[in-house]
Amino acid sequence: MTVRFGLLGAGRIGKVHARAVAANPQAKLVAVADAFEKAAKEISAAYGAEVRSIEAIEKAADIDAVIICTPTDTHADLIERFAKAGKAIFCEKPVDLDAKRVEKCLAVVDKTKAVLMVGFNRRFDPHFAAVRKAIDDGAIGKVEQVVITSRDPGAPPVDYIKRSGGIFRDMTIHDFDMARFLLGEEPVAVSAHASVLVDKKIGEAGDFDSVSVILETASGRQAIISNSRRATYGYDQRIEVHGSKGMVAAENQRPVSIEVASEKGYTRPPLHDFFMTRYIDAYANEIAAFIATVTKGAKASPSGTDGLAALRLADAALKSAKTGKAVQVKLD
Amino acid sequence: MTVRFGLLGAGRIGKVHARAVAANPQAKLVAVADAFEKAAKEISAAYGAEVRSIEAIEKAADIDAVIICTPTDTHADLIERFAKAGKAIFCEKPVDLDAKRVEKCLAVVDKTKAVLMVGFNRRFDPHFAAVRKAIDDGAIGKVEQVVITSRDPGAPPVDYIKRSGGIFRDMTIHDFDMARFLLGEEPVAVSAHASVLVDKKIGEAGDFDSVSVILETASGRQAIISNSRRATYGYDQRIEVHGSKGMVAAENQRPVSIEVASEKGYTRPPLHDFFMTRYIDAYANEIAAFIATVTKGAKASPSGTDGLAALRLADAALKSAKTGKAVQVKLD
Amino acid sequence: MTVRFGLLGAGRIGKVHARAVAANPQAKLVAVADAFEKAAKEISAAYGAEVRSIEAIEKAADIDAVIICTPTDTHADLIERFAKAGKAIFCEKPVDLDAKRVEKCLAVVDKTKAVLMVGFNRRFDPHFAAVRKAIDDGAIGKVEQVVITSRDPGAPPVDYIKRSGGIFRDMTIHDFDMARFLLGEEPVAVSAHASVLVDKKIGEAGDFDSVSVILETASGRQAIISNSRRATYGYDQRIEVHGSKGMVAAENQRPVSIEVASEKGYTRPPLHDFFMTRYIDAYANEIAAFIATVTKGAKASPSGTDGLAALRLADAALKSAKTGKAVQVKLD
Amino acid sequence: MTVRFGLLGAGRIGKVHARAVAANPQAKLVAVADAFEKAAKEISAAYGAEVRSIEAIEKAADIDAVIICTPTDTHADLIERFAKAGKAIFCEKPVDLDAKRVEKCLAVVDKTKAVLMVGFNRRFDPHFAAVRKAIDDGAIGKVEQVVITSRDPGAPPVDYIKRSGGIFRDMTIHDFDMARFLLGEEPVAVSAHASVLVDKKIGEAGDFDSVSVILETASGRQAIISNSRRATYGYDQRIEVHGSKGMVAAENQRPVSIEVASEKGYTRPPLHDFFMTRYIDAYANEIAAFIATVTKGAKASPSGTDGLAALRLADAALKSAKTGKAVQVKLD
Incomplete structure (x- = not known):
C-alpha cells in the first residue's frame, strides 16, 4: 500500500518532510499547500506534486494523510478539520501552546478515531x-x-x-x-x-x-x-x-x-x-513510522496524549x- | 624548609596521607597517633616515624603540622586543640556535621591565626x-x-x-x-x-x-x-x-x-x-599544596570557610x- | 543541465548507483541494461527508467553518460565501446585485471577524448x-x-x-x-x-x-x-x-x-x-562528482590513469x- | 626479604630506577656509583645511600643486585663482572650494539648462572x-x-x-x-x-x-x-x-x-x-618484577636472550x- 500525502506548510521543516516522503517507497507526495504560493510551488516542482489549497486537500479523495507544518497557532484547528475529514494526521509539535486547547483538540481526535502522530523526531x-x-x-x-x-x-x-x-x-x-x-x-x-x-x-x-x-x-x-x-x-x-x-x-x-x-x-x-x-535520519525514520502506523492501522506513537x-x-x-x-x- | 608532620588517625585515609608525606621531599613524618596502637605502629614502621599520643604530638617541639584523619566527631575538637598549640592543620572533610559547631571551631582558628586546610581532595x-x-x-x-x-x-x-x-x-x-x-x-x-x-x-x-x-x-x-x-x-x-x-x-x-x-x-x-x-594523584598534590601553604605562609585553600x-x-x-x-x- | 544516465549492470552495486542517480537533482536515470532482465526491470520500475539493451543505450540520443557495473572482464570492452559512442563513462574499479589491457583501453579513451571516471569510492x-x-x-x-x-x-x-x-x-x-x-x-x-x-x-x-x-x-x-x-x-x-x-x-x-x-x-x-x-555517503558523493565533471567538462578524477x-x-x-x-x- | 641494590650510573635513567627502588617496600638502595661523583652524591643523598666505586660494589657483601645504567659500551663488560661477582643484574637495553659481543656476554652469564634482566620497560x-x-x-x-x-x-x-x-x-x-x-x-x-x-x-x-x-x-x-x-x-x-x-x-x-x-x-x-x-608506571613495575625474580629465584624476563x-x-x-x-x- 502507498500512502498518499498532502503537505500543509512548505517552510523549512515542510521541505524536510517532503523529501522524506518522496524518498520513501511506500509514500507519495500528492499535494502541497502554503499561504505563500511560491514556497508550495518549489516543493511541488521538486517532487512532482500539485499545489492545492487546504480546502482542496481536505476534500481530496486521492489523499490519505496530511503533514501539518504550518505555524503553531493553526495546528489545533487543522488537526480538528482533518480528523473530521478522515485523514491520518502527522503534526509537528506542539499541538498548541495552551494545554486546554490541546485537550479540546484531542477530544475531537478521539471522537473521530483519527490517527494523530506528533512530531517528537528525537x-x-x-x-x-x-x-x-x-x-x-x-x-x-x-x-x-x-x-x-x-x-x-x-x-x-x-x-x-x-x-x-x-x-x-x-x-x-x-x-x-x-x-x-x-x-x-x-x-x-x-x-x-x-x-x-x-x-x-x-x-x-x-x-x-x-x-x-x-x-x-x-x-x-x-x-x-x-x-x-x-x-x-x-x-x-x-x-x-x-x-x-x-x-x-x-x-x-x-x-x-x-x-x-x-x-x-x-x-x-x-x-x-x-x-x-x-x-536527518530521525526525520526520515519518523515519517516511515507514521506510514507504518497508517498502513498497519496501529496506534500512533508519539500520540497527541504524549504531546499534551x-x-x-x-x-x-x-x-x-x-x-x-x-x-x-x-x-x- | 622541611615540614615535620604528626599524623592523627592511622586508618585507610591516614595511610594515604602518610605515603604522600613520606614521598614528598619537603616533608617528614615524625609521629603517628591512633587509639588502635597496632595501626599506628604499622605506619610508623613503614616510614620511620614514632608512635606518640595525641597529647605528646600537641606538645612536641619537633612537629610543625598535623593531619587529622580521626573519626568525624573528633575533628572540631582536635582542630581547636592544635590551633591553640600553634600547629598548622590539615583536616579531612568535614570539620563537623553541624554547621554551628563548625562556626565555633573556625572562630577559634581565626583567633589563633592557625593555618587550616580542609581535605577537598578533588x-x-x-x-x-x-x-x-x-x-x-x-x-x-x-x-x-x-x-x-x-x-x-x-x-x-x-x-x-x-x-x-x-x-x-x-x-x-x-x-x-x-x-x-x-x-x-x-x-x-x-x-x-x-x-x-x-x-x-x-x-x-x-x-x-x-x-x-x-x-x-x-x-x-x-x-x-x-x-x-x-x-x-x-x-x-x-x-x-x-x-x-x-x-x-x-x-x-x-x-x-x-x-x-x-x-x-x-x-x-x-x-x-x-x-x-x-x-591517588589528587591526594599527593593536596599534601604538596598544604606543605607549600605552610612553608610560604600563604592562605590555606580550601579553607575552613570553604568547608563550612x-x-x-x-x-x-x-x-x-x-x-x-x-x-x-x-x-x- | 540534467545528465541522462544509462546503467549497465543491475546487480548489488548497480542498485547503489541507481539510487544515487535518482536522488540527485541534476541527474535522471533513463535506461537500465542487464543480461538478467528481472534485475534490470526491478531497478527501472523503482526509478521510472526503461529497460534497454546495451546496444540500444550505445546508440541512444537521450543518454549522456553510462555507469558500468557489469562483471570485471567486460569493463574494458564496454569502456571502449561507449568512449567511441561519445558517452561520458563512470566505470566501477577495476578497468581490467591486466595492466596491458588497461593501457590499450585507456589509449582508446584518450583518442576519443571521452570522459572516464573510475570508481574509487573511498x-x-x-x-x-x-x-x-x-x-x-x-x-x-x-x-x-x-x-x-x-x-x-x-x-x-x-x-x-x-x-x-x-x-x-x-x-x-x-x-x-x-x-x-x-x-x-x-x-x-x-x-x-x-x-x-x-x-x-x-x-x-x-x-x-x-x-x-x-x-x-x-x-x-x-x-x-x-x-x-x-x-x-x-x-x-x-x-x-x-x-x-x-x-x-x-x-x-x-x-x-x-x-x-x-x-x-x-x-x-x-x-x-x-x-x-x-x-553510502561516498557513493552518493562519487556520482555527484561525476555529474559535476560531465556538466562542467572538467577532468575526471579518479581517472583511468589512476585506475592503472x-x-x-x-x-x-x-x-x-x-x-x-x-x-x-x-x-x- | 629485602633486595639490597647498587646503582651503576646516576644519570637520567639512573634517577628513575633509584626512585623506583626507594619506593619499593622490598628493596633498599645501598650504594650508587658514577664516574661523575656529583651525580652519584645527589642520588645517594636523596635516598640515604652511599657513594661507592664500581669495584667496591662488586665486592660488597651488603649488595644483592645491581642496576646498570652506565653508557651502552660498558654494559657487556659490567654484566660479565657482576655475573662473576654473584650479583643479580638488571641492565638497561641494549646489552651491546654488536650481536657477537652480546653472545659472548650471555655465555658468561649462562656459565655463572647469574640472574640477568634486560630493561625493555614497555x-x-x-x-x-x-x-x-x-x-x-x-x-x-x-x-x-x-x-x-x-x-x-x-x-x-x-x-x-x-x-x-x-x-x-x-x-x-x-x-x-x-x-x-x-x-x-x-x-x-x-x-x-x-x-x-x-x-x-x-x-x-x-x-x-x-x-x-x-x-x-x-x-x-x-x-x-x-x-x-x-x-x-x-x-x-x-x-x-x-x-x-x-x-x-x-x-x-x-x-x-x-x-x-x-x-x-x-x-x-x-x-x-x-x-x-x-x-613512569612501567619503570616502577619493571623494578618490582626484577625484585620478584631475585627473591623468588625465578627466570628473568625479558632476559639477555630477549635482548639479543x-x-x-x-x-x-x-x-x-x-x-x-x-x-x-x-x-x-
Missing part, C-alpha cells in the same frame, strides 16, 4: 532509539536516573522567541518527551531553574535562555535536563540513562569525524550546527522556575 | 584542576552552567551511612565544593530531589542513595549535580563546564585503557573501583529535598 | 575527503607517513576469490589508490608480505587473506597498508597521515553510536558490517610478496 | 601488559597481525644519534621486543624501509629518522612497525593486535585528559612529551632497508 534518532532499545533489552536493569543535555548552536531571533511559548514549551519540550520516553514511569514532580545568560533581549521578551530541570517519578526515578540557547561548538544533544545494572549513553553526532593532532593538541571539528542535518504530557511538564517547569517550588503534575 | 585532581585552569585562562568565556556527575562504585555499609550525616553531607559535599570551585560565584539557591533506589536499608536508616541537585547563583549561573551510591562500571567522576565561548570537560579515569573489539562490539574495562586509586560553605549547601539541599522548595543560602 | 567518503582537505590546508605540514587500516568484515566466497585477481588487485587496490590520494608523491617501491591466516581455501585458490604492504616514494615518504579478509567487529576502515607539523586521522564509522557501561566495562556496538552502508596506477601497485605488491624483494614501480 | 606498562593479558585470556583468538605505532616527540641530538647504533638498534628495538612479546611466534623475515624526513643532519650522520617495518613469522603472522623521530603532538605509543576472534588495542596516555569545545571544535591537550613521564633477539631483528631491518630485500632471521 525518538526516531537511531542513536537515541538504540538507547531505548538497550533499556528494553535489560542492559542496564531498572532505570534510575536520566541525564539529558540539549544545547542549541545559537538562539533564534527574538521575534521567534516571542511567539514560541517560551523556552520550556519550545525547546525543553523535546527533552520532556525524551525523559518520558526513557524513564519508564511518569514524572510526578518538576523543579526548574531558569536564567538569562545568553542574550538580554530574550529576557526582555519575558523568556529565559539557560535552564536546569529535575523531574521525579512516583517511585523516585529522576531525570535531569540541562538546556542552553547557545553552544559555540555545535548542536549538543546527549543522553545518558543510569540503571540498577549499568548505564547507557548516546554521544553527539559529527558531520566529519576526523582528528588533527599538532603542537596544540588533538582537535576534532565542531558538531552539526543545525537540527535538520543532526536529525510534554506540554504539561513544560507548564509545570515554568511555574517551578517562577515560584521556587517543586510543582506536582499528574500525567496518567 | 580540587587537586590534575584533570579537574586543568578544567579550572582552562576557565581561568578564558578558554570558555564566562561560566554559565556546571554539570557534575559523581557516582560511587557501591554503597558503604549501613552502619557508616548512619554516622555519615546523610548523603548530602557525606557524598554530595564534595560536589558542592567542586561546584563552588568552578562556578566563579556563590550559589544563592538550592533545589534537590532525593530518592532511595539502590538499597532499602539506606532508606530505613533515614538517608537517600540517589540525588539530583540544582544550584543557582545571584547572576543566574547554574550547577547540576547527579549522585548515586552505585555505579556498576566503577567510580564515575565527571565534570563539564559550559561558558559563553565554549565548554570544558574532564572525562573519567581508567586504570587500564585498552579496548577489545569482537563480534559483540568494542569493550573497554571498567573505571577505577575505589576513590583512593582514582584520586559546602556544609551549608548540603544542609540546604536536604531541606529542599524534604520540603519541595528551593532553599535560599547566603555564603559570602 | 576518495568521496566525507571523512577521508576531510583528511585530504586537512593536508591541503597545511594542517599537518609536509606528508611523511600514511597508515591505512582496511579490514573486511568477512571473506567473500572462494568462487569470487578465484575470479577476483587476488587480494592485492581486488581489495588492497582501494588502499593503493588511497595511499596515492594522500601521499602527495608517487610510490617508487613496494614491499609486501602476504599470508593465509583466515581461510585455508583461499590459499588453495592461490590467493592470500592477510597482507602488509609498505610503499615508498622518491623522497622517502612511506605508506603502510594492513589488510585482512576478516574483522569480527565490522568493516574496519581507518586512515592516519603523519606530517612534519602533526597528524590527521579518520576514525571508523558506526551505524549506532551508543555505549553501555556495566560490571563488564564499557561496550559500543560493532562497526558497519557492509561496505555499502559504510560508504593502483593496478600497477597491486601487481608490484604481488611480485614482492612472492619474491621477497622490494619491487620498483614507475607511475608518472 | 612490557611493564599497565596498558601494554593488559593487551598481552587479553591475548593470553583468549579475547582475540589466535594472533594474526600486530600493529605498533611508536613516534618520539623529537629527535635526540645528532651526537647521541652517532653513538646510538642507528634508529633500528636504538628506537625500533623497543618495538621489535614488543612485537615478539605479542606475536606469540618468532619472526623469520624482516622487510624495512628507512628515510630521512625529519632532520638532514641525521642522514648526514648515516642514520634514518622515519622507518616502516614488516615482520613475518613462520606461520605467516605479521607485525607492522611505524617509527618517526618526531611527533609534534607528543610521545605517540600505540599498539593493536588483530586475531582470529577480534582485536585488542592500547591507546595513548595523556597527562591531562580534559577536552575544550569551542567554535574551532573539540581540543584535547597533547600527549606526554617525555618517555619518563609516559612510562631484538638486536638481531634490528640488524636484519637495517640490512633490509639497505638492500631492498626481505632478510631471513633465525631467533629460536
